[in-house]
Amino acid sequence: MNLLIELVALGVLAALIIYVSFLFFTTLRSSRLIAEVAQAEQRFFQTRVAEITAKSGYEREKNEFSWSGFRKFEVARKEPEGGGICSFYLRPHDNRNLPPFEPGQYLTFRLGIPGERKPIMRCYSLSDSPKHEYYRVSIKAVPPPRDKPDVPPGLSSNFFHNEISEGTILDVRAPGGHFFLDTSKHTPVVLIGGGIGLTPVMSMLNLIVESGSRRETHFFYGVRNADEHVMKEHLENLAAEHENVHMHICYSNPSDDDVRGKDYQYAERVSVELFKKVLPSNNFEYYFCGPPPMMNSLFEGLREWGVPEEHINYEAFGPATVKKKKEADAAVGSGTTEVAAAGFDVEFTKSGRKVPWNADIGSILDFAEENDIDIDFGCRAGNCGTCITAIKSGEVDYLSEPGEKPEAGSCLACVAIPKGPIVLDA
Ligand SMILES: Cc1cc2nc3c(=O)[nH]c(=O)nc-3n(C[C@H](O)[C@H](O)[C@H](O)COP(=O)(O)OP(=O)(O)OC[C@H]3O[C@@H](n4cnc5c(N)ncnc54)[C@H](O)[C@@H]3O)c2cc1C
Ligand code: FES
Known part of the structure; x- marks a missing residue:
């Protein structure tokens, strides 16, 4: 018991x-x-x-530290990068601090070029991440078009290469533009630069790594061959030192000396077909800048691949070809073409001309040129403000969002189209 x-x-x-x-x-x-x-x-x-x-x-x-209008900058360093590209390091002449900028934004320059009757305005993207001491732009000397070898080469870019040296003082507007990386997000990104379109995405990449962000980043850089491949060592080091950075160098026409696996990874153009092979999915935010054919094919290809439009960000260095097409499609839905088909006139008071609007020609600037009416222009992409034109009566729509909204009563002719009958001071 x-x-x-x-x-x-x-x-x-x-x-x-x-x-x-x-x-x-x-x-x-x-x-x-x-x-x-x-x-x-x-x-x-x-x-x-x-x-x-x-x-x-x-x-x-x-x-x-920001400023309005133009501020004087001194060229502190001029550095050839190869491939016909030169980098310019700019320090403010007043020695005051520089305001930060969003990676992807650009500077607008006002250049007094001998022999030109008016100052020449051009935009150049900031090609490095924001620094307190300097801004950097990287400029490609533009040759005459292949089919017109006898016309003069690019005015501003060659002026930078040939006439601007260390110590030159330049007039510069504060950084601007809507094409920039949203650094408050941590979502994976694909950055794509074609040729000189490398500059804004280079700024984005530099900022990602310098901020210590672990953001997954696929970087595609498309050039013809090693002759055009600039900032090579810098890009190689970034990929070697940062696990989250995946480098994809594409040569569309490699030379015999270019070594696959060392100089470049893919002997093809940057394309959505390549993304399908290389990326784990389409679930990225895309930022691209490059020549018009690349921009168009990427934009359409990404849409077809099911990438939502709000994840596709791009910038054109010339006329806004991609945006134009996209917005033109949208305009059909909004009834703008109905107005155009109904027929109305565009009156240019200074030139004393009244011409029936033709929506097929493009922007008001394109239309004015077609009719031998002179409107000054710089970027032709709504960024530099050179083509600003007063509206005496009527209203405009924009083919693409201008970098800086013009004051009420005026429009940026390079990206504007009339909504109906309009009278312009041009
Ligand atoms: C937002 C933005 C950012 C940019 N960022 C950069 C950048 O980072 N780096 C960069 O290098 N560029 C950049 N650009 C492009 C830059 O602004 C200029 O457009 C580029 O340098 C060419 O300007 P240009 O004055 O040298 O050429 P232009 O004088 O404008 O000439 C352009 C072309 O026209 C040709 N041409 C001249 N006369 C005639 C004629 N009579 N008939 C036919 N063709 C003719 C020229 O030979 C040349 O090929 C950017 C543009 C924008 C809008
Ligand atoms: S030409 Fe630059 S804004 Fe129109």
Whole structure:
């Protein structure tokens, strides 16, 4: 009997020990879990605080150091990059700090070129991440078109290459433009540069790595061959030093000396077909800049691949070809063409001309040129403000969002189309 009682007591004791241990370990596990959750929350909180602090610091510095109109900059360094491209490092002549900018934005230059009756305006993308000390632009000397070898080469780009040297003072507008990387996001990105279109995406890539972001980044760079492949060592180092950066160099026409696997990875143009082979999915945000055929094929290809339009970001260095097509399609739906088909006139008062509008020609600037009416232009992409034209009566739509909205009562002729009858001071 005693033995039985002892056995039962032992059994109860064992059960108690098991129960207490269970409670102990469960509590321990939950407290570990609680600690882990608390740590994760703390990390999230710290990251958000750092992001908010950085953002408010950005806004404060931007407001404090930005400028309106033109500011004098001195060329502190001029560095040939190869491939007909030269980088210019610019320091403010007043020695005041530089405002930060969004990676992908550009500077607008006003150049007094001897022999030109008016200042020449041109935009150049900032090709490095924001720095306190300098801005950098990288400019390709533009030759005459292949089918017109006798016309003069590009005015501004060759002026930069041939006439601008260290110590030259330049008039520069503050960084602007809507094509930039959203640095508040951590979503994976694909950055694509074709030829000189490398510059804005280079700024984005530099900022990603310099900020310590772990953002997954696929970088595609398309050129003909090694002769055009600029900033090669820098790009190779970034890929070697940052696990999140995946470099894809495409040569469309490699020479015999170019080594696949070393100089470049793909002997083809950058294309959506290549993305399908290389990327794990289409689930990225895309940023691209390059020659018009590349831009068009990427834009259409990405849409067909099911990439939502809000994930496709691009910039044209010349007339906004992609945007034009896209917006023109949208305009058909909005009834703009119905107005055009109904017929109305565009009146140019300075030139004393009244011409029936033809929507097929393109923008008001294209239309004016077609009719031998002179409107000054710079970028032809709604960025530099050179083509600003006063509207005496009537309204306009925009084929693409202008970089800087013009004042009420005027329009940027290079990207504007009339909504109906219009009278312009041109
Ligand atoms: C937002 C933005 C960012 C940009 N960023 C960069 C950048 O980072 N780097 C860069 O290098 N460029 C950039 N550009 C392009 C740059 O602004 C200029 O468009 C480019 O340098 C060419 O300008 P240009 O004055 O040299 O050539 P233009 O004088 O405008 O000439 C353009 C072409 O026309 C030809 N031409 C001249 N006369 C005639 C004629 N009578 N008939 C037919 N053709 C003729 C020229 O030979 C040349 O091929 C950017 C453009 C924009 C809009
Ligand atoms: S030409 Fe630059 S805004 Fe129109």
